């Protein structure tokens with residue numbers, strides 16, 4: 001009888017131990033699951049990759065020289081501002097930014113910008129072919145980076 005009691009005690013201790021172990025592994029499983037889930041959530045919430053907010057200096061210089069006068073928030077040229085505001089470019093949705101960079105590349109490539117009338121008045125604002133290449137390459141790269149970040 002004593003033996004059985006002893007055996008029973010032992011068994012109880014062991015069961016408790018097993019229960020504790022089970023609980024421990026349950027907790028660690030939960031922790032692992034939580035970490036896993038938060039990694040996924042974090043990955044999904046990947047913030048929209050902003051286009052380089054700091055334009056390269058040579059690009060900034062060209063835009064300041066030939067575009068910024070019309071395409072900025074304080075511009076009095078409402079049409080130009082509405083089409084493109086270099087100051088607000090980074091705040092647009094991803095799709096609009098991509099489209100803006102594509103249009104920048106295209107208009108420069110086609111010699112549509114700066115407008116011809118404006119250049120008649122300010123011939124010094126005309127883009128040199130080197131400046132055109134810099135702008136086109138920059139706009140293309142920015143658009144590509146944004147497309148990849150989608």
Ligand code: HEC
Nearest residue numbers: 066067069070077079080083084103104107113114115118
């Ligand atoms: C004298 C003012 C002026 C200057 C300087 C100027 N733009 Fe414009 N831009 C406009 C106006 C006005 C519009 C809207 C009407 C139009 O499309 O012609 C426009 C439209 C645009 C558009 C939208 C066109 C489209 O089809 O989506 C882009 C892109 C653009 N400009 C880029 C530039 C770039 C790049 C420069 C500098 C190299 C520049 N602009 C210089 C006045 C200007």
